[in-house]
Amino acid sequence: MGRKLLLEHEHVPGIDGYEVYRSKGGYQAVEKALKSMGPEAVVEEVKTSGLRGRGGAGFPTGMKWSFIAKPEGKPRYLVCNADESEPGTFKDRYLMEKIPHLLVEGLILSSFALGANTAYIYIRGEYKWLVDVMEKAIGEAKHNGWIGKNILNSGFNLEIYVNNGAGAYICGEETALIESLEGKRGNPRIKPPFPAVSGLYNCPTVVNNVESIAAVVPIINLGGAEYAKIGLGKSTGTKLISACGHLKKPGVYEIELGVSVEEFINSEEYCGGIRDGHRLKALIPGGSSVPVLPYHLIYKTANGDQRLMTYESLADGGFATGSMLGSGGFIAMDETTCIVRNTWSFARFYHHESCGQCSPCREGTGWMEKVLHRIEHGHGNMHDIDLLVDVAKKIEGNTICPLGDAAAWPVAAAIRHFREEFEYHIKYPEKVKGIYAHLPDYSAVPV
Amino acid sequence: MKVTIDGHTIEVEPGTTILQAARMIGGDVVPPAMCYYSKLKDSGGKCRTCIVEVSKGSEKDPRPMPKLVASCRTTVMDGMEVKNFTSERVLEARRGVVEFLLINHPLDCPVCDQAGECHLQDLAYEHGSAKTRYEEERRKYDMVDIGDKIKLHMTRCILCYRCVFTADQITDKRVHGVLHRGDSAEIGTYIEKAIENDFSGNVIDVCPVGALTDKTFRFKSRVWFVKPMLASRSCDKCCGKVVLWTSGKDVHRVTARKDQFGEVEEFICNTCRFDKKHLNDWTIEGPAPIEKQSVISANKYKQGLKVTAPQKIEYGNRPLLG
Amino acid sequence: MSTTEKEIKFSEATMARVHELISHYPEGRQKSALLPVLHLAQNEFGGWLSVPVMDYVASVLQLEPIEVYEVATFYTMYNQEPVGQCMIEFCQTGPCLCGGVEPLIEYTENKLGIKLGETTPDGKFTLKGVECLGACGYAPMAQIGKYYYEHLTPAKIDRIIEEFGKPGWDPHKKHEI
Ligand SMILES: Cc1cc2nc3c(=O)[nH]c(=O)nc-3n(C[C@H](O)[C@H](O)[C@H](O)COP(=O)(O)O)c2cc1C
Ligand code: SF4
Ligand code: SF4
Ligand code: FES
Ligand code: FES
Numbered sequence: 001m002g003r004k005l006l007l008e009h010e011h012v013p014g015i016d017g018y019e020v021y022r023s024k025g026g027y028q029a030v031e032k033a034l035k036s037m038g039p040e041a042v043v044e045e046v047k048t049s050g051l052r053g054r055g056g057a058g059f060p061t062g063m064k065w066s067f068i069a070k071p072e073g074k075p076r077y078l079v080c081n082a083d084e085s086e087p088g089t090f091k092d093r094y095l096m097e098k099i100p101h102l103l104v105e106g107l108i109l110s111s112f113a114l115g116a117n118t119a120y121i122y123i124r125g126e127y128k129w130l131v132d133v134m135e136k137a138i139g140e141a142k143h144n145g146w147i148g149k150n151i152l153n154s155g156f157n158l159e160i161y162v163n164n165g166a167g168a169y170i171c172g173e174e175t176a177l178i179e180s181l182e183g184k185r186g187n188p189r190i191k192p193p194f195p196a197v198s199g200l201y202n203c204p205t206v207v208n209n210v211e212s213i214a215a216v217v218p219i220i221n222l223g224g225a226e227y228a229k230i231g232l233g234k235s236t237g238t239k240l241i242s243a244c245g246h247l248k249k250p251g252v253y254e255i256e257l258g259v260s261v262e263e264f265i266n267s268e269e270y271c272g273g274i275r276d277g278h279r280l281k282a283l284i285p286g287g288s289s290v291p292v293l294p295y296h297l298i299y300k301t302a303n304g305d306q307r308l309m310t311y312e313s314l315a316d317g318g319f320a321t322g323s324m325l326g327s328g329g330f331i332a333m334d335e336t337t338c339i340v341r342n343t344w345s346f347a348r349f350y351h352h353e354s355c356g357q358c359s360p361c362r363e364g365t366g367w368m369e370k371v372l373h374r375i376e377h378g379h380g381n382m383h384d385i386d387l388l389v390d391v392a393k394k395i396e397g398n399t400i401c402p403l404g405d406a407a408a409w410p411v412a413a414a415i416r417h418f419r420e421e422f423e424y425h426i427k428y429p430e431k432v433k434g435i436y437a438h439l440p441d442y443s444a445v446p447v
Numbered sequence: 448m449k450v451t452i453d454g455h456t457i458e459v460e461p462g463t464t465i466l467q468a469a470r471m472i473g474g475d476v477v478p479p480a481m482c483y484y485s486k487l488k489d490s491g492g493k494c495r496t497c498i499v500e501v502s503k504g505s506e507k508d509p510r511p512m513p514k515l516v517a518s519c520r521t522t523v524m525d526g527m528e529v530k531n532f533t534s535e536r537v538l539e540a541r542r543g544v545v546e547f548l549l550i551n552h553p554l555d556c557p558v559c560d561q562a563g564e565c566h567l568q569d570l571a572y573e574h575g576s577a578k579t580r581y582e583e584e585r586r587k588y589d590m591v592d593i594g595d596k597i598k599l600h601m602t603r604c605i606l607c608y609r610c611v612f613t614a615d616q617i618t619d620k621r622v623h624g625v626l627h628r629g630d631s632a633e634i635g636t637y638i639e640k641a642i643e644n645d646f647s648g649n650v651i652d653v654c655p656v657g658a659l660t661d662k663t664f665r666f667k668s669r670v671w672f673v674k675p676m677l678a679s680r681s682c683d684k685c686c687g688k689v690v691l692w693t694s695g696k697d698v699h700r701v702t703a704r705k706d707q708f709g710e711v712e713e714f715i716c717n718t719c720r721f722d723k724k725h726l727n728d729w730t731i732e733g734p735a736p737i738e739k740q741s742v743i744s745a746n747k748y749k750q751g752l753k754v755t756a757p758q759k760i761e762y763g764n765r766p767l768l769g
Numbered sequence: 770m771s772t773t774e775k776e777i778k779f780s781e782a783t784m785a786r787v788h789e790l791i792s793h794y795p796e797g798r799q800k801s802a803l804l805p806v807l808h809l810a811q812n813e814f815g816g817w818l819s820v821p822v823m824d825y826v827a828s829v830l831q832l833e834p835i836e837v838y839e840v841a842t843f844y845t846m847y848n849q850e851p852v853g854q855c856m857i858e859f860c861q862t863g864p865c866l867c868g869g870v871e872p873l874i875e876y877t878e879n880k881l882g883i884k885l886g887e888t889t890p891d892g893k894f895t896l897k898g899v900e901c902l903g904a905c906g907y908a909p910m911a912q913i914g915k916y917y918y919e920h921l922t923p924a925k926i927d928r929i930i931e932e933f934g935k936p937g938w939d940p941h942k943k944h945e946i
Contacts, residue, residue: 075795084903085901085903086901087862087863087864087900087901087905088863088864088901088905089903089905090903090904090905090906093903093904120793124903125804125808125844125846126846126902126903126912127903128915128916129915129916129943159793161793163793163801163804163805164804164805164808165804165844166804166807166808166844166845166846166847167844167845167846167847167899168843168844168845169900169901180804181801182798182800182801183800183801183802183803183804183830183836183840184800184836184839184840185839185840185843186843186844201795201798242905242906243906244864244867244868244905244906244908245864245867245868245905246867250905250906250907251906252906284863288862288863288901329905331863331864331867331905333867337867341866342863342866342867345861345862345863345866346862346863348900349862349863349900349901352845352900353900355843
């Protein structure tokens with residue numbers, strides 16, 4: 001059994017409430033930090049832990065914290081990114097639903113470390129019920145003296161508030177999130193300045209993912225060095241993986257980084273193998289924006305090493321033969337999957353989610369979607385394939401924010417690894433028309 | 448600080464952007480800029496036409512920047528080296544940007560009232576490729592009025608946000624903005640009776656394409672039939688320094704004066720722009736220097752309807768203009 | 770409820786919540802409450818944001834109306850047009866395709882006699898296709914009102930259509946199906 005640091009108590013009845021959470025050792029990390037450590041020591045432990053941001057980019061959290069500007073007379077803010085909208089990703093929701101106090105505790109620790117007296121949790125609009133869940137947990141924590149003025153007589157004050165979005169993937173991008181939190185359109189800002197210098201209300205701001213913030217709790221409890229021993233190499237600690245697609249047991253799993261992809265997919269502890277006795281065809285290991293891996297590059301890397309669930313191993317081979325750990329949105333697709341249809345659906349997603357500020361993304365995402373739609377619906381031409389590759393290339397790297405890359409990569413990767421399937425769609429339009437990605441037998445579906 | 452752009456070195460103040468430095472050098476190193484506007488705070492960064500390659504970050508940290516950067520929003524570092532027209536990568540990426548800007552742009556240059564003074568037309572001519580590969584349906588919008596003096600042809604808009612910044616920063620109340628998002632984003636408002644405020648007309652002058660036009664422009668013909676004259680009047684709201692677009696005794700249109708980069712020199716008020724349509728309202732100072740963006744420059748003046756720029760754009764394999 | 774017939778004004782309880790929301794942000798930053806307040810307005814004034822409702826929100830938060838229009842049209846959860854009493858929002862992004870959402874959408878469309886994006890003539894149901902809702906492991910799924918309904922099947926759709934169209938059905942409650 002892999003070690004669990006975040007979801008250890010996920011099945012304890014009542015763990016979503018304060019009393020049970022506290023009885024399982026909850027808020028001990030806050031006591032430790034506020035009574036005996038001080039802010040700098042907390043930052044140091046997080047640095048030592050090697051924790052890397054769990055929102056997708058994998059940037060070391062401790063280092064990010066040390067960049068925060070500390071000008072006189074300006075407040076600092078911590079913003080928790082709970083916008084979770086990357087297709088395939090549903091781990092933050094799970095964590096907040098199951099153990100909301102873990103996030104609250106992490107927020108107290110992180111705010112303390114940063115010297116932030118206000119923290120906001122920005123929850124994606126569609127997770128409406130989670131606003132209640134988090135506000136209840138914050139209320140309980142406040143009632144018990146963990147939030148408010150002069151917490152544990154340390155002189156540290158903190159308020160935590162929840163804000164919610166209203167349907168926009170782009171608000172997961174940290175500067176778009178800040179704009180949205182200011183009540184504006186979710187247009188990413190042009191950087192520099194970076195949020196650490198000028199973020200929310202032009203004040204120094206750190207934006208961190210839900211899971212990154214929650215992970216600070218075990219880091220303080222165990223100590224950074226102990227945490228760093230878990231995992232493999234520079235991929236320290238545990239990671240929540242939200243597994244979906246054609247798996248026997250889709251769901252959210254906490255893994256120790258370093259588990260092999262094969263074990264994660266096939267063992268009973270995790271996904272239990274591919275559904276319906278089918279074979280695995282493709283894998284998107286880190287949310288829809290990372291490159292898809294074809295069957296022969298899933299369990300093994302191009303040079304024959306075992307593929308592991310780490311930042312490094314999943315990226316082994318670069319974009320030619322590798323992918324990325326990303327947000328941990330793990331999408332397994334079996335042999336019944338139509339790659340073209342899936343690629344089109346992702347292209348449609350990015351087209352739908354582009355904020356429209358910069359021309360390559362605004363125009364390019366729509367263009368790619370339209371061409372893919374044509375191919376999928378039997379109206380493609382052979383030159384469309386190269387056109388897609390070229391449009392993707394012209395978007396990539398030329399936009400304000402990484403959404404442009406996120407839109408370009410999946411298209412480029414799907415064509416790189418499954419070109420024949422695109423050609424087949426173009427050559428035999430009558431054979432692919434109206435085919436679903438997956439056709440369940442209704443009579444066999446239990447209600 | 449020293450910065451070198453396409454081999455030309457110049458000394459600039461800290462905080463200067465690459466684009467500003469290039470404009471100081473002038474001539475052939477200046478990147479095209481469709482959204483940046485030096486007089487509008489926060490403008491720039493959006494259209495991506497001004498992208499350049501930073502082949503050396505600075506004296507201190509000589510590493511090149513991995514991505515192309517928007518020159519209008521990137522400040523110069525001491526010892527920085529920049530490639531613009533000397534970088535194949537930049538030219539290729541810029542061709543891409545121009546193509547993106549054009550795929551949903553109507554191909555109506557011959558009938559567009561901005562023809563001849565449209566920055567996009569120039570851009571397409573100078574940086575675009577001869578053919579479009581876009582075979583999908585183009586976006587279309589109906590024309591709408593923003594107040595009773597300004598017409599919006601949204602189909603032509605490239606979402607540079609200049610008019611939004613102008614309304615925010617130059618007028619006392621912004622009534623229009625960007626609605627919706629992605630490629631459905633559009634300039635618009637739901638305020639039906641938009642009250643004209645004194646400087647709202649300036650949005651017409653900052654628009655790089657023919658998306659915002661002057662409804663009081665009475666001469667419904669091509670700009671190159673009209674003679675631009677520098678003129679002024681004493682005005683209690685603005686500088687009163689304008690360009691009058693005249694033919695014979697008629698004043699067809701009044702605009703602000705523009706500099707060599709196509710930017711307004713000083714914003715003018717709506718009274719000067721919309722209400723002073725008689726020659727005797729004005730003191731004529733002489734013929735206006737002709738902007739680069741104008742077809743009237745480069746001796747295109749006499750050619751009348753034969754616009755050269757859009758001939759370069761073809762749709763599919765079919766040339767746009769016969 | 771038509772927004773033109775009734776005076777547009779938040780109930781006292783909602784107004785109290787608005788003031789509480791504003792208090793979460795620094796002085797002068799009441800615009801930060803705009804997104805949550807628009808949600809409240811949509812809930813209270815008939816499930817969509819008409820121009821008069823947006824203008825009202827602008828006045829409550831002391832904003833220019835255009836600032837509200839810009840935001841209300843950016844985010845997909847704000848409805849620009851009236852919707853049915855029960856809006857079924859099917860996720861149709863990649864993982865949900867793998868989970869078989871498409872035949873289920875077709876089933877629902879046939880059953881209600883409308884397509885995605887349409888509302889039944891009796892105003893009871895609106896069908897909408899949306900992008901990933903963060904429930905990819907529990908596909909096929911749909912958001913209905915405040916909650917998610919996951920692992921959907923035709924039989925569950927049948928029950929939803931039977932129960933959720935009843936007068937007085939509350940979109941803010943989680944219903945067992
Ligand atoms: C288009 C886009 C969408 C993103 N969505 C999310 C998201 O939903 N949740 C998240 O935590 N980070 C998201 N990110 C990453 C954030 O910008 C940011 O890097 C992250 O919140 C930092 O937190 P971390 O360092 O703890 O990972 C997104 C980035 C981009 C470019
Ligand atoms: S890349 Fe796309 S989402 Fe990002 S700023 Fe540009 S248009 Fe907006
Ligand atoms: S209308 Fe003109 S100025 Fe305004 S955004 Fe569009 S192109 Fe720019
Ligand atoms: S002018 Fe620089 S990005 Fe538009
Ligand atoms: S793809 Fe449907 S919920 Fe994520």
